Amino acid sequence: MAFFEKMWLFAFPIRPQATCPTNWLSRYTWYATMWDKPMNKHDGRVIAQENELRVLRALNRFGWLRTRDLAALLWQRWSQQPREAPDLKPAQPTASGLRMSQRTLRRLRGKRRVLSARAPDGSTIYALSEAGARSLNQLGIAAATGKDLLRSFSTAHFRHRCIANEIALGSIIKGFRVSTEREIARGLWLGGEEGIAGKKPDTLLRADGKVWWIEVERSRKNAKDYSRLLRWLDVVKRDASQNGPSSLLGQENRWGNVMFVCTLSFETKLCRDLGKRGWTKEQIYRHISFNNSLYNFKDIIFS
Structure with missing residues (x-):
């Protein structure tokens, strides 16, 4: 159960009518590989909603993240336990993970649950909006908007936070x-x-x-x-x-x-x-x- 307790940070509980394998990669991967028939529209909507919740929770934990950060964290396998001491290596997103991250962020922006800003290096970073924080609070998850984090910061601070975030992301994935x-x-x-x-x-x-x-x-x-x-x-x-x-x-x-x-x-x-x-x-x-x-x-x- 320790693995699923950890994944609770970013995912809904598993629906009772199916059993999730212990090497669960993500809600998207599980549904895509669990069934031998194509997913219907209802299943697709459920997966989309769950992906949105996972993104909102990740933004709440980190303050702000880039598309590639979310892709690396939420759309690949997590280890149940660390196999060795920390190596601090950054996690690398997959191509499919990037696509899923982009689609999920696009929907959340349309619902005005995330804010975006241009970072000093030209990349786009995302944070919780008031509506996004409110949606988490309504689920019993303590959350606050990250709008103040996007207003202004130096290049040095941005790079410092990027490195700290990458270390955290890679370490979460390693268990x-x-x-x-x-x-x-x-x-x-x-x-x-x-x-x-x-x-x-x-x-x-x-x-x-x-x-x-x-x-x-x-x-x-x-x-x-x-x-x-x-x-x-x-x-x-x-x-x-x-x-x-x-x-x-x-x-x-x-x-x-x-x-x-x-x-x-x-x-x-x-x-x-x-x-x-x-x-x-x-x-x-x-x-x-x-x-x-x-x-x-x-x-x-x-x-």
Whole structure:
């Protein structure tokens, strides 16, 4: 049941007259492969409505998404459990997924349940409208419009959020429990409104009692924020190194590690400054990991 509990975030409950296979790809794929006869118009309308609900729920969780993000998340197979530690790789949409995403967004725009805006790179992003949020609230799903998220933001902020979203999308598909940047900003995550030791991540991943804290660093921090980061990492190291349950994460959780998606220069500087604070090289790479090859901060291509 854990797989279906996870998929409840984006889909209606399964109708009782049929049994859904455990390798369920999506409502569209299931109906298309379940029956040996063509779907009638009624079935098609039901599938369309369910796809619309899944899109609305995804937008509510992430704040805004692109067509390709929705296609990658909602129209391909999800793993029931992670097979390995997070690799932070972005999910790639399929051609059929892109078509389904485009059709669903077109219908939702016609119903005025989503808003769209042109991002700094020229791509189109979508968020919940007042009507879209209201339709979720009527189903008992707490939701708020994302109109304020579309009004204005810098290119740097857009790229930062795109990377955080791609990491979250790919991790959901791989079977991790994910707190998105939008959910974290609203206090809907493990650390609540106050954060963990006074800090909030860009994305949080959880599986088998382990917690991976994701930080996207595309530019150098100012001196005050950087000093705060160093002190926070000291606190995490002490907590992760102690015997017994974590004081910061609670008894049911333990640290995986802190994962930085960053430039090579940021990695070099952080390692050097942690060394000055008494960290050994072994301690640094036990508690922290760096990825500076998956995402190009200077020339990110969006579509």
